[in-house]
Amino acid sequence: MNEVQQLLGNDPGWLTLVKALIVFVFAVLMTLMSIWGERRIVARMQMRLGPNRTGPFGLVQGLADGVKLALKEDIIPKAADAVVFVLAPIIAATTCFMAFAVIPMTGKVTLFGHETTMQLTDLPVGVLYILAIASVGVYGIVLAGWSSGSTYPLLGGLRSSAQVISYEVAMGLSLVAVFLYAGSMSTSDIIEAQNKIWYAIVLFPSFIIYVISMVGETNRAPFDLAEAEGELVGGFHTEYSSLKFALFFLAEYVNIITVSALATTLFLGGYHALPGLTFTESWLGGYFTFFWFLAKVLAFLFFFIWLRGTLPRLRYDQFMKFGWKVLIPASLVWIMVVSTLRVFSLQGTSRAYVLAFVVGAILLGLGGTSVYDRTKKRKAGEVTALVYEAPDFAVPQIPMSVSTFVVPSAAASKESASE
Amino acid sequence: MSNELVPSKDGALERAAQESIPVSNTGPASLGKQSQGFGVTFATMFKKVNTEQYPEEKVPTAPRFHGRHQLNRYPDGLERCIGCELCAWACPADAIYVEGASNTEDGRFSPGERFGRVYQINYLRCIFCGLCIEACPTRALTMTNEYELADDGREKLIYEKQDLLAPLMPGMVAPPHAMFPGTDDGDYYRGEVTTAHPSQGEQV
Helix, strand or coil: CCHHHHHHHCCCHHHHHHHHHHHHHHHHHHHHHHHHHHHHHHHHHCCCCCCCCCCHHHCCHHHHHHHHHHCCCCCCCCCCCHHHHHHHHHHHHHHHHHHHHHCCCCCEEEECCEEEECCCCCCCCHHHHHHHHHHHHHHHHHHHHHHCCCHHHHHHHHHHHHHHHHHHHHHHHHHHHHHHHHCCCCHHHHHHHCCCCCHHHHCHHHHHHHHHHHHHHCCCCCCCHHHCHHHHCCHHHCCCCHHHHHHHHHHHHHHHHHHHHHHHHHHCCCCCCCCCCHHHHHHHHHCHHHHHHHHHHHHHHHHHHHHHHHCCCCCHHHHHHHHHHHHHHHHHHHHHHHHHHHHHHHHCCCHHHHHHHHHHHHHHHHHHHHHHHHHHHHHHHHHHHHHCCCCCCCCCCCCCCHHHECCHHHHHHHHHHHC | CCCCCCECCCCHHHHHHHHCCCCCCCCCCCHHHHCHHHHHHHHHCCCCCCCCCCCCCCCCCCCCCCCCEEECECCCCCECCCCCCHHHHHCCCCCEEEEEEECCCCCCCCCCCEEEEEEEEECCCCCCCCHHHHHCCCCCEEECCCCCCCCCCCHHHEECHHHHECCCCCCCCCCCCCCCCCCCHHHHHHCCCCCCCHHHCCCC
């Protein structure tokens, strides 16, 4: 049991309740602010201003939207399975808050005379718990899609679940390297293990894979296939209105904040200050560490918004191909490399061996990719050769100069008509 | 291959292919090229926004913007409209209704024989194409740059003659009144009447 777990174990019940409230309020406030921030920043990226009418700088736009949603008519379609239809948004919205319980937001602080940390609880398998909760959260989406009794929501729900499940594999694999290095799955342990250097640097490939898969996991652009407006209307929440829709909306944003907070915890040293600024951690009785936590989470949120402002949505097959054929194999190989290095360092193998292994791994990787590229190019050549053979059914050729073409079948039918 | 599509002109396809822009970006772009987009969006954040804060800041329209119509006057205050209905006939949306009437010696509204007694433009129908302006033979009908025409009732959007008439400028006399002494409608048309005569009435 580490120090944080002992501290949290001594929390009286009322303090745990207070902290639960704080976590809830933090998540909801961050949601409201990030809705506003997202709309403003994306607007700037498109040379617009974004919402600036509700309150100063449009700050309460998120709140206004929430109130508007609450006042709207709540419709349960006739074809819907009413019980599941109501249950689905509740599942989605509760699970996203639950995941936040194990995120450490500050270092050691004093709250109402008790020495504690701003973390609801610290499990020895904290990160596994988050993954488990995230998987339960998928039920909200699947059930919403299924219970709507409508085609597009069903398709959206299926897509979304397939997406979350596929990317959760890559996400879990990217976390394995962190577990190997930290020797623990508890969030506070992982943060302490990064005292010297962040895992974002040591385990850079893991970090990249995690960042990509967290975007897939939260159904955000460019991976927002589950609610692709152009294809599926609103996706799984097409039939939802009023507060139930608001719950899905809330869940989406809380999820974004949760995965950002998790990334902060696992790869960016959590609430610890930037290297060289560690003296700030004792400011405000330790509460200043919350600023560092918030800054890192906001950086991730900005990254999410930046992605949305930049990249177009992926096609579904491209998305799946990327997840299964690139991310998962890459993270598997990376885990093998990491675990081998880990064994080397634990056994105290000489540097020469380690160096040889690293160079060998790099060479192998390069060789593999070049072979892959060559086969891909060769195959692409074969495909183009096939495409330019004339098909034996009638297709308009490129460029289509319509007036100069005669469609034989149409001409024939004209002749037969004139006879 | 009996039902293949064949261009009727020889070499049409080849010529068309030569004339079109050659495709240079075959194959996937490199990672560096693909990530250039991030730079574009990031840099755009610091550019000047295109948004106009409309009700607070009104940006002037283009000088020849097609806005609300105006019925113009001659410099002495007489109306230019002769009630010929050419604008109504030109209107593709059937938005203009005109009823002409004859000028009399006691009641003269325009130089010459006739004037527009009723003049209505229905802004629920008007498409602001400006064909009425092109049709007008006396330049009586022109368009202003005013575009704030929203209202909360259908009947309020049928503009009557008094809504459309240009305001009386200094030196003008409100009709009905007589023509400038010693002139005819041709003089008015050629622009030889530049102000009101004291005999025509009290100037604004």
